[in-house]
Amino acid sequence: MASPLSAERLQRAYRQMKTIREFEERLHVEIATGEIPGFTHLYAGQEAVAVGVCEHLDDADYIVSTHRGHGHCIAKGCDVQGMMLEIYGRADGLCKGKGGSMHIADVTKGMLGANAIVGGGPPLAVGAAIACRNRGRGNVSIAFGGDGSCNQGTVFEAMNMAVVLKVPAIFVIEDNGYSEHTGKDYAVGSKDIAGRARAFGMPAERCDGSDFFAVYEAAGRLIERARRGEGPATLEATITRFYGHFEGDPQLYRAKDEVKRQRETMDCLKNFRERVTAEGWLSAAALDAIDEQVLTVIEAAVAAAKSSPPPAESELETDVYISY
Amino acid sequence: MSTERIRPVTMPKWGIEMQEGTVTAWQFELGRHVDKGDALLDVETEKIVNSVESPASGTLRRMLAGTGDTLPVGALVAVLSEPDVADAEIDAFVRDFKPFDASFAEGSTAAAMTPSASAAPAALAADTAADGAAEGEARVSPIARRLAEKLGIDLSHVTGTGRNGRISKEDVEAYAATLQHAGSPPAASAVAATGAAEPMKRERLTSMRSTIARRLSESKRDLPHYRLVADLDMDALANKRAAMVAAGESVSINDLLLHAVATALRQHPRLNAQFTGEELLQFEQVDLAVAVATPGGLVTPIVRNAAGLPVGQIAVLVRELAERARAGKLARDEITGGTFTVSNLGMFGVRQFDAIINPPQVAILAIGAMEERPVVRHGALAVGRVVTVTLSSDHRVVDGADAAAFLATLRATVAGVAAG
């Protein structure tokens, strides 16, 4: 079967997913040393969704993310080292050390920020979508959210507003089964997230979040539709997160071997590798080479972060306003 | 420092609030092989119990905490290594290990806190000026503008240091003051009031004056001042002065008195001191502060090591310091750190007065005018030259006897000054 992407694009997609995976796995280790301040929420396990969607976007398209934002940030093209420095709270971080993991952003890449408020992102995405519509160049605005966020009133408001104003906003719901420590089967009354979105008047689809190609194909269709001016849509991707809600979460709400099982059966990187090698689209050696390169990049980023200075105290009250 | 062959296991940080953890159970024994990711030990915090995953594969060589031990986040809990690493190396590793301090930082002592108005400004896009003001006219606070109008001041000459570079009331006042000093017609300071009584001239305290005012209040209020008065027989000193002047050295009676005071202080270090409130710091060197009246207020420049200088040099220094004091050109280290102060109002004909101590000093000497007075010598009335001095001391650290002894020494020193 012919590959839906060129070899070069396939390699790029793999590199992006692998970078996210290694970034998060390394953070898991480094956070335990206590050197990284604050809350961190790791995206490992969900890479195919971020990359499957963002491979359709360029810098003039927008995304808003959640508290679990590293994956979206990397997938949208943000600088990995700048991100690592920001998470460590360094002066040369992407946000000068003033935002941290939950507020990581790069507006020049169309990444309008990770958001510490669950449901805080979708209304912003609608605003960016209004800007895209008015500009008329076919750009789109993606709001990532989780199964947890889809119970927040702001998300309903945003969905309805997007339909009413017919703006190119795509809501990507990553259903990893848990909102903090509560399972989706309990918290989502209708047990059907896509159905909710559909009820607001937009097309909504489901896909297997551990299959890069499934995400890529579905996202592609919905994004193209929005670019053509046909309005918003929702994509629900079923996936798992390998780590806890936050780092330090003992995950007592998860069966003991659930993560182990899911690392076997729902690992999108494993699935990708199996698929592309079986189909002959890429060689194992090519993938291995990417693996090595990615590890080097992550290692360099961590080393840079550890040796980088924190922001000076004189920076405390700057950047509150442009002028006051 | 960990190498590939020796790997530390530290108390992990789980969640933002965790500061320490208690070991509840070890899952491995010393000497056993551990794989990366194995649950090595269980730890309990205030909130949760969880397993610490081994960060590496290796042999468990050290367990540095037992069941029930509580360690801070970042502390060394165990050491893994390749099996052939020597014990001595492990010991060295443990000894040299520096735990990472993951405790919450205290609030900073930010001396560099800048007010929010100084946040990085970009120019505000203001098209036409507000309130019908002409293009290019300086931005002024409304009160400052009113004052300028009243004083007849041209605002284009005033530098603005107020809000966002605006001309403030203080700027206008400062400018008006310079006009006065330069001999321009005095500003119309009288305020035309309707129906309310107003003072003739209002002087706002400069910051220098305010500081002086505050410090003097504190000193008078907080220090238990007491005073001892003594008369100094000045004949010998006056003769000495005359001789020196005849020999071409320009010295004053005060310079000679300063020298005498410094000499006497060497013998009474308890008065040549600073009191921190807890400790009395007695100094060997006499750094004599000399009170000088300036237009802005009283300042006390310091003659360093006054007891080690000849009178002539004291005279030169005092003259020079006084001149610079009046011009407002003293450096900070010329007015701080004195050990004793002398104040002389004799030139105004004041016979006796009490001065207020300059903390952290513990005493001050007030010198009155030299007068010819009737004195009794050897039972007979004579005319002598006398100066009345008043020593104010801090009773917390200077007892009456100490103060009196100093005065006695001073009297003797002054009376015994050699003419040559």
Add this chain to the structure above:
Amino acid sequence: MPQKSFRDALNEALHLEMERDGSIIVLGEDVSGGAGGTSGQREASGGIFGVTRGLLPKFGADRVIDTPISESAIIGAAGGAALAGLRPVAELMFADFVGVSMDQIFNQMAKFRYMFGGKTRCPAVVRLAMGAGMNMGAQHSQSIYALLTAVPGLKVVVPSNAYDAKGLLIQAIRDDDPVMFFEHKALYPRKGEVPDGAYTIPFGEANLLREGEHVTVVAIGRMVVFAEKVVDTLSKEGITCDLIDPRTTSPLDDETILESVENTGRLVVVDESNPRCSVAADICAIVAEKGFHSLKAAPRAVTAPHCPVPFARELERAYVPGPARIEAAIRAVMKG
């Protein structure tokens, strides 16, 4: 000079700016009105208070956006659109609806610039209709600019007259930081001299409306109208006051207030808000701290009481600080 109402002055500001800059959009509930109605008529309201009249026909539905009742989405959309390069002017029909949109205001819009390391700007304006005196009840009558004045990252504007309203709104639209623009409903019909063209009034610069020797009176928003009356009456008795209208509570021109108190030694602040943590309390505290040595009497705040806005006319009249209470406060500080 033409006489225009506060409402019309604001409307003019919007028309002038939207013509000048195509990136300015207006969004809110019924900013035009009539969308989805059965009469077929669009612009059925031009905004519930008429401030956004005439915009839809001139600038079109892409720039003048009627929204569903979804305050979080409206304000959030304003924030996101601003991040994406537009200059939105969103409307909260009643300032009280800050409640249902608060996260987007104080956690999102206010903090983007800081959290993102100074590398972005959020040039959004949120217009809010505030104030009591029109029997609209507790949830449609509050003056809660103090809540937002306290949030770093926001600017808060409270105009008291038509001339200032136009200049300050143009300034707000051109300002690259997020601005909360409070309009007192009772001021909408009040007329004043307003020039035709565009002009701006800088933020953080108070207006000195009357000059005097004895008392510094600071009044906010609609309270300026009452304070003016009182100050003019008292001046005939020989009690003269500096009357200061701060115009913006963030940034606050505390310098002008302190300079005035240096001269007068007495302070009265008039604020329609409830007393605790009000801007009046804030100004009194600033003067007590920085101007203590000038004061001849304790500063006085004249505010609404610590209760919700009542419905019955008589009660509401007692709630709003009126000329009588302002006069009493001035006389009280004169006594020392």
